[in-house]
Amino acid sequence: ARYGRAPPGAAAAWRRLGHSVYSQRNSSPQMEVPICARPALELDRASAWGDFERDYDPGEVWSAWEELLSSSAELGAVDTYQYDLVDVARQGLADLSLPLFEDAVSAYKSGDSRRFEAARRRFIELAGDLDTLLGTRREFLLGRWLSEARRWGTTPQEGDLLERNARMLITVWGPSSGQAFLFDYAGRQWAGLVRGFYLRRWERFFAFIAQQPPGYGDSQLPVVMNRIGSEASPFYRDLTAWEYRWCDGHEAYASQPQGDPVAAARRALEKWRPVMRTSYPNFAWKKPPPPSP
Numbered sequence: 001a002r003y004g005r006a007p008p009g010a011a012a013a014w015r016r017l018g019h020s021v022y023s024q025r026n027s028s029p030q031m032e033v034p035i036c037a038r039p040a041l042e043l044d045r046a047s048a049w050g051d052f053e054r055d056y057d058p059g060e061v062w063s064a065w066e067e068l069l070s071s072s073a074e075l076g077a078v079d080t081y082q083y084d085l086v087d088v089a090r091q092g093l094a095d096l097s098l099p100l101f102e103d104a105v106s107a108y109k110s111g112d113s114r115r116f117e118a119a120r121r122r123f124i125e126l127a128g129d130l131d132t133l134l135g136t137r138r139e140f141l142l143g144r145w146l147s148e149a150r151r152w153g154t155t156p157q158e159g160d161l162l163e164r165n166a167r168m169l170i171t172v173w174g175p176s177s178g179q180a181f182l183f184d185y186a187g188r189q190w191a192g193l194v195r196g197f198y199l200r201r202w203e204r205f206f207a208f209i210a211q212q213p214p215g216y217g218d219s220q221l222p223v224v225m226n227r228i229g230s231e232a233s234p235f236y237r238d239l240t241a242w243e244y245r246w247c248d249g250h251e252a253y254a255s256q257p258q259g260d261p262v263a264a265a266r267r268a269l270e271k272w273r274p275v276m277r278t279s280y281p282n283f284a285w286k287k288p289p290p291p292s293p
Helices: 008-018 058-069 079-110 113-134 142-151 156-169 193-210 234-247 261-279
Strands: none
Touching (some): 058 261, 113 193
16 A cells, blocks of 8 residues: 555565564663764763664575565555665664674774775765665655754844754754763664764764874763763863854755765665675674573
């Protein structure tokens, strides 16, 4: 009914999703990703109350992605199919960022600069490809969010204020403070926000740690609500200041979709599926249980 017809591939994809992502034991799974988190080496969540754990087999998302694509000849022009395909592909790429982030951290801690550089570049490239995929659908556009906020203003000054509020809601959430803990609460995976905000934070972080002496770590930095605080070190003070400057900005982001969603989903699958196949088997998707007393 959702597509007007149900080719075998699409039907199989929804059965698979129904038995995996949509059958989690946790009634409100967080499913957060490091891409959307304020960067750190020791990182297990994006928001104060979130986590990176998965209560399903992430490989099933990729299988459903392939099955949906197998129905593109019959459904490729159907709007709801295009949205579902991009959304499933989005989840696949977002899940993949977890082992790729761990690879980058492991490489950095090993002291192998070449391995770290390769892992860092792969993580950044994945996030960039995620942004490109999201840009093919109107539902995932930062520019649309900002332009709709500005339209409520009756003067340019009101438009600027409303844009600032719209930017803050999806990033820092509130005023700057050493005890702030609502930053990254929204966790939106949107085109423009990934490339223009999240990726720029990670680039700053990777450049910073690459310049630190051997043995650098952040596990001893002050923590506020399970994450490194905004004033934990000079780097985090500078990063926080940059985040608020971004909220004050007015650079334009696309408010209309760009590209073919089916073609973008196919390119992303073909490019990243081999990486997924080598990264997933040995990755721990859930935290080990605490030791018995």
